[in-house]
Amino acid sequence: MPLPKAELHLHIEGTLEPELAFALAARNGVELPYADTEELRKAYQFSDLQSFLDLYYELMAVLRTEQDFEELADAYLERAAAQGVRHAEIFFDPQAHIARGVGIGTVIQGLARALDRSEEQHGVSTQLIMCFLRDQSAESAMETLEAAKPYLDRIVGVGLDSAEVGHPPVKFREVYEAAAALGLRRVAHAGEEGPPAYIWEALDVLGVERVDHGLRAMEDPELVERLVRERVPLTLCPLSNVRLRAVDVLEQHPLARMLAAGLLCTVNSDDPAYFGGYVGDNFHAVRDALGLELEQMRTLARNSFEAAFLEHDEERRGR
Ligand code: ADE
Ligand code: ZN
Numbered sequence: 001m002p003l004p005k006a007e008l009h010l011h012i013e014g015t016l017e018p019e020l021a022f023a024l025a026a027r028n029g030v031e032l033p034y035a036d037t038e039e040l041r042k043a044y045q046f047s048d049l050q051s052f053l054d055l056y057y058e059l060m061a062v063l064r065t066e067q068d069f070e071e072l073a074d075a076y077l078e079r080a081a082a083q084g085v086r087h088a089e090i091f092f093d094p095q096a097h098i099a100r101g102v103g104i105g106t107v108i109q110g111l112a113r114a115l116d117r118s119e120e121q122h123g124v125s126t127q128l129i130m131c132f133l134r135d136q137s138a139e140s141a142m143e144t145l146e147a148a149k150p151y152l153d154r155i156v157g158v159g160l161d162s163a164e165v166g167h168p169p170v171k172f173r174e175v176y177e178a179a180a181a182l183g184l185r186r187v188a189h190a191g192e193e194g195p196p197a198y199i200w201e202a203l204d205v206l207g208v209e210r211v212d213h214g215l216r217a218m219e220d221p222e223l224v225e226r227l228v229r230e231r232v233p234l235t236l237c238p239l240s241n242v243r244l245r246a247v248d249v250l251e252q253h254p255l256a257r258m259l260a261a262g263l264l265c266t267v268n269s270d271d272p273a274y275f276g277g278y279v280g281d282n283f284h285a286v287r288d289a290l291g292l293e294l295e296q297m298r299t300l301a302r303n304s305f306e307a308a309f310l311e312h313d314e315e316r317r318g319r
Helices: 018-028 037-042 049-062 066-082 094-098 104-116 118-122 138-147 149-154 169-181 196-204 215-219 221-229 238-243 255-260 279-290 294-307 312-318
Strands: 005-011 085-092 125-133 157-161 185-190 210-213 233-236 264-267
Touching: 005 066, 005 210, 005 233, 005 264, 005 279, 005 294, 018 037, 018 049, 018 066, 049 094, 066 085, 066 104, 066 118, 085 104, 085 157, 094 104, 094 125, 094 138, 104 118, 104 125, 104 149, 118 125, 125 138, 138 149, 138 169, 157 169, 169 185, 169 196, 185 196, 196 210, 196 215, 196 221, 215 221, 215 233, 215 255, 233 255, 233 294, 238 279, 255 264, 255 279, 255 294, 264 279, 264 294, 279 294
Parallel strands: 005 085, 085 125, 125 157, 157 185, 185 210, 210 233, 233 264
Antiparallel strands: none
């Protein structure tokens, strides 16, 4: 039996497996520049975050209808449930779809179709977190928040993703203030490739409650001290870090040192179709590579519920 856990860092578009990509391409008449799933899988060799993002955005072309988003989410929830996930907080990237003429309503309503039956069908409770693309303008982010207003009852919070370096959190100060005023929770990717200063900014300027990745926090002892003191959760994604060359090999991943420092670490899959594994696979990989004990694995699972945007009775149920 896999450990019950919550997944808090998962891009739904990053769960698009090659088989589903080709099936949707055929259904929607979209031509993919790969002969078959095998050739596509061969393209999953990344040198950094940007080289992954190029393929990630390219493949999204196959996602066009509510049914497509429904099938995408359903496939993820089925796999996640099999790996012990009881609660998932799911990122989506509306700007990447709006840019292709697919409206935010199509995305949210399509995902919602799968999410609405997820507890019953898969035993997984869900939340949606809408991400802004940080390599696009602050104005575009604000327009996206405006476009999401009819669907706010479906969204628990906002996040910030895409190419990090050169796009510091401060760029999105106003849109995060507006999101907070709407009662939305706030998270942001920070310290994946970007410096510890971006983590400080995400906390101080954007008011985030959770840091996505936060991998580079360990370079700044004062920051570590603050994250520990305030029990700010970090949503780490170990297999992603290896595939995107943020760490050379899993054996050198700082997770064990971060746990030892008292940081509230969680383990997640990020974009599992691209990075070689879902969240349970990430748990197993760090256990084996870092020699984590069962008690540390239990701590990681417990942390995931503590860090989730769950009400207290739901949180207890997951433990
Ligand atoms: N979008 C999807 N996956 C991402 C990641 N790991 N970092 C930034 N943006 C992303
Ligand atoms: Zn991510």
